[in-house]
Amino acid sequence: MKISRGATITEPGSTALEETGSWRTFRPVIRYEKCIRCMICWNFCPEPAIEKKEGENYPVANPKLIKMPVPVINYNFCKGCGICVNECPTKAIDFVREEK
Amino acid sequence: MNYEDMEFFAPGHRACAGCAAPIIVKWALKIAGPKTIVVNATGCLEVFSTPYPHTSWRLPWIHTAFENAAATASGIDAALKAIGKRDDINIIVFGGDGGTSDIGFQSLSGMAERGHNILYIMYDNEAYMNTGIQRSSSTPFGAWTSTTQVGPSKPLGKEEFKKPIADIMAAHRIPYVATANPAFLPDFKAKIQKALSIKGPKFIHTISSCTTGWRHDPSKTIEIMRLATETGIFPLWEIENGDFSKIRITYMPKQRKPVEEYLKPQGRFRHLFNEPEKIKEIQRMVDEWWARFEVKS
Amino acid sequence: MPMMMLRGNESTAYAAKLARVKVIPAYPITPSTLFPEKVSELIANGEMEAEFLPVESEHSALSAAIGAAATGVRAMTATASQGLALMHEVLFIASGMRMPIVMAIGNRALSAPVNIWADQQDTIAERDSGWIQFYAETNQEALDLTLIAFKVAENENVLLPAMMGMDAFVLTHTMEPVNVPDQKDVDEYLGEKKINYPVLDPEKPATFGAFVFPEHYMDIRYSQYIAMEHAKSVIDDAFKEFEKKFGRRYSKVSGFMTDDAEVILVTMGSITGTARETVRKLRERGEKVGLVKITVYRPFPKEELVSITRNAKVVAVVDRNVSPGFGGAIFTELVASYNKEKRKPRILDFIMGLGGRDVKIENYEQVYDIAKKAKRGKFKEINWIDVDEEAVKEVEGSI
Numbered sequence: 001m002k003i004s005r006g007a008t009i010t011e012p013g014s015t016a017l018e019e020t021g022s023w024r025t026f027r028p029v030i031r032y033e034k035c036i037r038c039m040i041c042w043n044f045c046p047e048p049a050i051e052k053k054e055g056e057n058y059p060v061a062n063p064k065l066i067k068m069p070v071p072v073i074n075y076n077f078c079k080g081c082g083i084c085v086n087e088c089p090t091k092a093i094d095f096v097r098e099e100k
Numbered sequence: 101m102n103y104e105d106m107e108f109f110a111p112g113h114r115a116c117a118g119c120a121a122p123i124i125v126k127w128a129l130k131i132a133g134p135k136t137i138v139v140n141a142t143g144c145l146e147v148f149s150t151p152y153p154h155t156s157w158r159l160p161w162i163h164t165a166f167e168n169a170a171a172t173a174s175g176i177d178a179a180l181k182a183i184g185k186r187d188d189i190n191i192i193v194f195g196g197d198g199g200t201s202d203i204g205f206q207s208l209s210g211m212a213e214r215g216h217n218i219l220y221i222m223y224d225n226e227a228y229m230n231t232g233i234q235r236s237s238s239t240p241f242g243a244w245t246s247t248t249q250v251g252p253s254k255p256l257g258k259e260e261f262k263k264p265i266a267d268i269m270a271a272h273r274i275p276y277v278a279t280a281n282p283a284f285l286p287d288f289k290a291k292i293q294k295a296l297s298i299k300g301p302k303f304i305h306t307i308s309s310c311t312t313g314w315r316h317d318p319s320k321t322i323e324i325m326r327l328a329t330e331t332g333i334f335p336l337w338e339i340e341n342g343d344f345s346k347i348r349i350t351y352m353p354k355q356r357k358p359v360e361e362y363l364k365p366q367g368r369f370r371h372l373f374n375e376p377e378k379i380k381e382i383q384r385m386v387d388e389w390w391a392r393f394e395v396k397s
Numbered sequence: 398m399p400m401m402m403l404r405g406n407e408s409t410a411y412a413a414k415l416a417r418v419k420v421i422p423a424y425p426i427t428p429s430t431l432f433p434e435k436v437s438e439l440i441a442n443g444e445m446e447a448e449f450l451p452v453e454s455e456h457s458a459l460s461a462a463i464g465a466a467a468t469g470v471r472a473m474t475a476t477a478s479q480g481l482a483l484m485h486e487v488l489f490i491a492s493g494m495r496m497p498i499v500m501a502i503g504n505r506a507l508s509a510p511v512n513i514w515a516d517q518q519d520t521i522a523e524r525d526s527g528w529i530q531f532y533a534e535t536n537q538e539a540l541d542l543t544l545i546a547f548k549v550a551e552n553e554n555v556l557l558p559a560m561m562g563m564d565a566f567v568l569t570h571t572m573e574p575v576n577v578p579d580q581k582d583v584d585e586y587l588g589e590k591k592i593n594y595p596v597l598d599p600e601k602p603a604t605f606g607a608f609v610f611p612e613h614y615m616d617i618r619y620s621q622y623i624a625m626e627h628a629k630s631v632i633d634d635a636f637k638e639f640e641k642k643f644g645r646r647y648s649k650v651s652g653f654m655t656d657d658a659e660v661i662l663v664t665m666g667s668i669t670g671t672a673r674e675t676v677r678k679l680r681e682r683g684e685k686v687g688l689v690k691i692t693v694y695r696p697f698p699k700e701e702l703v704s705i706t707r708n709a710k711v712v713a714v715v716d717r718n719v720s721p722g723f724g725g726a727i728f729t730e731l732v733a734s735y736n737k738e739k740r741k742p743r744i745l746d747f748i749m750g751l752g753g754r755d756v757k758i759e760n761y762e763q764v765y766d767i768a769k770k771a772k773r774g775k776f777k778e779i780n781w782i783d784v785d786e787e788a789v790k791e792v793e794g795s796i
Contacts, residue, residue, distance in 0.1 A: 003616045005556065005624075006495035007152055008595050009604035014154040015112030023117060043285055044322050046122040047111040077111035081118035081311075082319030095319075135599045139464070140606075150607035160597040163606035164463050164490050171457030175422060175464025175472065176597060178448035182419035182470055189599060207460070210453030 016077075020047070024080030026095045028073060032059040034092035037068040041084035041093065049077035050084065061090070103133040113156040114148040118311040118318025120325060121145050123282045124223050128192060129159060131292040132219075136190040137176055138162070141169035141199030144230040144310075145223065167203040169193045170211035170220060177216045186217065190296055193220040196308075197238035198228045201265045212272040212301045219295045219302045222265065225310035233313040237263040240333075241385075242378055243368045245313070250371045256378060257371060261385075266339075269303040273342030278350075280306040280336065283326035287336055287350050294338075307334045315367025327362040329353070332386045349393055356390065359383045403575040405568035406431035408536045409475060409501035409561065411575075412543035414445040415583040416499075417590075418473045420465035422450035422458040424480060427513045428565040429503035432475035455480035459487040459498070466496040467605055469596035471547065473498065477565065478505035478519045485523065491558045492527030493621060494605060495594060497550035498558040500528075501543060504666065504717075505565040506752040514753020515564035517666060520694075521718040521726045527621055529559035529628055530695040534669045536573040539563045541645055542692070544583060548635040553593040554627040564667040564717075565753065578643055586642050629696050649698035651690050652705050654680060658687030660768045661709040661742075663702070663727060665691040666717065668749070668756045675761035686765060691727065699734040706731075709742045713768040717750045724748070724779040743771050749782045756783075 004010065030041075037060075042050045055070035073084075085095045108129035115122050121144060129136065138161040140146045146163045149156040164172045173193045180186045195204055200222040211218060227245045228234040235245040240262045244250050248258040270277040275298045278291045288306070295302040309325050311318045328334035329351060336351040359382050363369040372378050403411065410432050413421060423433035439445035448465075452458045458474045465472035476484065481502060491498055506516035520530060531546055533539040539561065546559035563569055595603040609617060636647040653673055655661055664672045669690045679686045689705055691698065706712045716725020723729060728746035735741035747764050750756040760783050767780060790796055 001613070001616070002153065003613055003620060004153070005594065005617075005620060006493060006605070007607050007609050007613070007617050008494070009150070009153060009155045009607050010595055010601075011153075011155070012602040012604070013110035013156065013158040015149070015151065015156040016110040018112040018151070018154055020112055020114075043127075044123055044282075046115060046117075046119055046126075046321075047113070048107055048109070048122075048126055049111050052105060074111070079117035081321070082317070083118060083321050086319040087322050137468075137597050137599065146606075147608045150604055152607040152609040152613055155604035155607060157604050158602055160599055160602045161604045162464070162467055162597060164460055164494070165486055168457060168460035168487065171422075171452060171460035172464040174450060174452065174457070175420060175461030175466075176468050177464075178420045178422070178450050178461065179465035179468035179470040179472070182446075182448045182465075183468075206453060207457045210457055213453070214450070 019076040020079050021076045024078060024098055026080045026082060027075070027098050028078065028080065028082065028085050029094045029096055030071060030073060031092050031094060032070065034061055034090050035070065036061050036090055037065050037070055038089060039071060040087050040089060042071045044083050044087050046081065046083065047077045047079065049074045101133060104130045106130065108134070108158045110156045110158060112154070114151055115144070116312050118321045120282060120308040120321050121223050121225070124221070124306055124308055125194060127282060127285065127288060128221055128292050131289055132190045132192055132296055134159065135188055136192055139169050139173040139176065139191065139193045141193070141195035141204055142166035143196035143199050145194055145196065147230060166199050168207050169195050169199060169204060171207040173218045174211050174214065174216050177218055191218045193218060195220065195222050197222060197224045197226060198236045201238045201263050202236050209272065212269060212274050212303070215300055217299050219304065221304045221306060223306055223308035225308045225313060227313050229310045229313045238265065242372050242382060244371060245368070255371065255375055266303065266305040270339040270342050270344065274301040274303065276302040276338065276340055278304050278338035279334065280304050281325055281329050281334060282306065283322045284329060284336060284351055291338065313368065316365050320365055324362065324365055327357065330357045331359045331362040332356040332390050333359060333362055335389065352393070359386055399577055400574050401577050402572045403536055404431060404570050404572055405533070405536045405539045405563045406475070406503065407435050408540035408575050409543050410435035410439065411577055412540045413473050414439055415578060415580060416471060416544060416547050416587055418447055419470035420448045420450065420462065420472045421474060422452045422461035423474050424452055424455045424458045424476065426455065426477050426480040428505055428569040429475045429477040429501065431569065432501060455483045456487055459484045459491060462498045463487070463491050463494065463496050466498050467494070467597050469592045471590045473500065475501040477503035478507055481519045481523060482507060488523055488526035488528060495556040495621070495624070496558055497556055499543060499546045499550055500558070500560045501539070502560050502562040503565045503569040504562045512752040513565065515567050515667070516751050516753065517562065517717040520560060520562045524695055524726065527557060527625065528695065529557055531559065531561045531693055532666045532691065533561060533563040533568060534667055534690065536568055537575050537645070539568060540575055540577065541639065541643070541647065544587065545635050545639055545647065547587055549628060549631050551590065552631045555624055555631050556594055557624055557628060562666065567667040582642055586638065625696050632693055647692060649693040650701045650705055651692065653688040655687035655689060655705055657685055659685040659710045659772065660765060661687045661689055661706050661712050662761065662764065663689045663691065663706070663712060663714045663731065665694065665727065668715065668717065671756055671758060672715070672761055675758045675765070678758065679765060684765065697730050697734070702731055703734050703738060706742060707738065710772045711768045712742045712744045713747055713764050714744060715747050715749050715764070719748050719751070743776060745771055745776060746779045747782050748779065754783060
C-alpha cells in the first residue's frame with residue numbers, strides 16, 4: 001500500500017483507473033445510421049463516458065456529416081443513467097437491459 | 101484558446117448515475133481551461149470526486165472544510181498576488197447549496213466584500229444530499245426532504261421559501277452575479293466565460309438536479325432542469341455591479357409552462373398534488389416574479 | 398541588532414516581517430488584536446511586503462492561511478481564546494494537510510464566563526490538534542520562538558503547523574526591551590521558503606483534502622504522528638542553530654537550581670519569572686527548591702522532564718488550565734511520562750492564575766509549603782491555589 005503525506009494526491013485524473021461500467025443495468029447503444037452527430041449526448045454525459053472521435057469510419061445518417069466527429073460511448077465508465085437516450089433529438093440511442 | 105474538447109474532470113468518479121453536478125463541473129472547467137485552481141466545499145462533489153488515492157481532478161484542487169471554501173480561496177488569491185502570478189490563473193469555487201447558502205454564507209459574504217478575484221459557483225441541488233436529503237435554506241417551498249417529512253400534521257413538506265442567494269450576492273454589489281442552468285448550455289457557457297473575463301468576485305447560481313433527492317428517473321436530469329426554467333421557476337438572469345434595475349433576463353420563455361410540468365415528474369413534490377391550492381400558490385409566486393418582465397396582452 | 402521597546406504582539410509582528418511572511422489573514426480579538434494592527438501599519442509604511450487579509454472570522458483566517466500555504470507561500474496568523482476555539486475544526490485540517498503555518502496566540506481564558514485575561518486553557522484545549530506548541534516567557538522569547546516555529550514547521554521531516562503562546566496582557570500588551578535581529582541574519586537562519594511539498598500549481602495539478610476511507614486513514618494519521626515525533630530532534634537542532642546565529646539559548650525545558658532540589662516547581666509561560674524569584678528567595682532561606690520551565694509543550698518533552706525532575710522528592714506542577722473531571726494538563730502528562738520509570742517523585746498539581754488572577758510570590762510560597770509537606774505521608778493531588786473555598790461551598794454545597 002502507498003500513502004501520501006497529508007493525503008495529497010499527485011496523480012491527476014486517476015479515478016479513470018477505477019471503472020464504473022459495472023454500475024449499469026441498462027446500456028445505451030448509439031445507432032449511428034440515425035445519429036446526426038450533434039454531440040448533445042457528449043454535452044450532457046455526466047461521467048464523462050462519451051468520447052468525441054473521428055467519424056469517417058462510422059455509419060452516417062447523412063453523407064454530408066461524414067467529416068464530423070461522432071460520439072462513442074466508453075462502456076468502462078458509462079453508469080447507464082440514460083441522459084443521452086433521453087436527450088437525443090433523433091432517438092438514435094437505444095437503451096437495452098444489460099445481460100449479466 | 102478553446103479547451104472544450106479537453107476533459108479536466110475524469111470519469112470513474114462516484115456520483116450517482118444521472119447526477120447533474122459533474123455536467124456543471126466539466127463545462128465550467130472546459131471554459132476556464134488548464135490555468136485554473138479549484139476550491140471545493142465539503143459536499144457530494146468533494147466526496148465523489150476524490151476517493152483516495154484517486155482523484156477526478158486534472159487541475160489543482162483543494163478542499164478544507166464545509167463552511168470555508170470562499171475563505172480558503174481568498175488565501176489562494178492572496179498568495180498568488182504575493183508571488184506575482186495573479187493575472188493568469190483562474191480561481192473557481194464549487195459549493196453546494198448547504199455549503200454556500202447556509203454554513204458557508206459568512207465566508208462567501210466576506211470573500212465578496214473583500215473583492216477577491218474568484219468565481220464562486222453554487223451548484224444547487226436544493227438540500228443536503230450528501231448526508232441524505234435534509235432540507236437547506238435553498239430547498240424550495242413544498243418540497244419533501246428527510247427533515248421536512250410529509251404527514252397528516254405536515255401536509256406541505258418545506259413550509260418556508262427558498263433563500264434568494266443570487267439576489268443576496270448581487271446586493272453585495274460585486275461585478276457579476278448570474279443564475280445558470282446546464283440544460284441551457286450555450287447560456288451556461290457564456291456566463292462562465294463572461295464571469296472569468298471580469299476581475300473581482302463573481303457568483304453563479306446554477307441549478308443541479310439530484311436524481312436521488314428529487315426522486316426522478318436518472319435519464320430525466322436535463323429534461324427536468326430544462327422544465328425548471330421553462331416553467332419560470334428557475335429564471336436565467338444576470339446582474340452586474342448590483343444594479344437590479346438593469347437585470348438582464350438571458351432566456352425569455354415564449355410561453356411559460358405551468359409549474360405542474362416541473363413538479364409532476366419529481367417524487368419530492370408528489371404530495372403537493374393532494375394540495376392543489378399549494379400548487380396554485382407556487383404558480384402565483386412564479387407569475388409575480390415574472391410580472392415585471394412580461395408584457396400583459 | 399537594534400533594541401526596541403515592544404509589546405508581545407509587536408514582537409510577533411516583527412517576527413512575521415523578518416520571516417518575510419507573504420500572507421497574513423487575521424481577525425481582531427483581545428488580546429491579540431495588536432498583531433494585525435501592527436502588520437497593517439508595517440505594510441502601510443512600506444516596511445513589510447505581505448498580503449494582509451482582514452477576514453470576517455478566525456475560522457476564515459486559518460482557512461485562508463491554509464489556502465496560502467497550499468499555494469506554497471509562508472502564511473501566519475494570530476488569535477486568542479474564543480478565536481482559537483472557533484478555529485478548532487480548521488486546526489486539525491491544517492495539521493492533517495501538513496501545512497507549515499505559524500500562529501501567535503495571546504493566551505487567554507475561554508468563556509463562559511467571558512474573561513479576557515491570561516490563562517492557557519485556549520491552547521491547552523488544542524493540544525491534540527497536531528500543532529507544535531511553543532510558550533514564551535518574555536517578549537524576546539515571543540519574537541525568537543516565532544522565528545524558530547517557522548524553522549521547525551517547514552522542516553521537510555516535519556511539515557506541521559506551529560503555535561506560539563504568550564500570556565494575555567502580561568506579554569501581549571506589556572512593553573519590554575527586545576533585541577530585534579537583523580534581516581540578513583534571519584534570512585540566513587530561515588532561508589527562502591522551500592517548496593518541499595506539493596502545492597496548488599496548474600503546471601503540476603495535485604488534489605488536497607481528498608476523501609479517505611478506513612483503508613488509508615489510519616496510516617495517514619500515523620504518518621502525521623511520526624512527523625510530530627521527528628519534530629523533537631528538529632526543534633533541538635533549530636534551537637542550537639538559533640543560539641549559534643543569535644546568541645540566545647533555548648531548550649524544550651530549562652532548569653533553574655534543580656541539581657540538588659528536593660522540590661521542583663514546573664511552570665510554563667510568563668508566570669515563570671515570579672516562580673524564579675520565589676525560588677531565589679527560598680534558596681536564601683536554605684530551602685532546597687528548583688524550577689523547570691517548559692518552552693515546548695507539543696511534542697511533549699517527556700524524556701527531558703523526567704530526566705530533570707527524577708531526583709526531586711516532590712514535583713509541584715503549576716497548571717494555568719484545568720480539565721474538569723481530572724486536573725491540569727501538564728500534571729497529567731508529567732505523571733504519564735513516568736510510566737516507564739521504576740521510581741518517581743511525588744507529583745502534585747497546582748491550578749493557578751486562571752482568568753488573569755495574579756500569581757504572586759506568596760502563592761508560590763504556599764505551593765512550596767504544600768509540596769514540602771507532601772514529601773512524606775498523605776497528600777492532596779490537585780490543589781487550587783488562591784481561591785475562595787467558602788464562596789464555592791456556598792454555591793456548590795460542599796467541596
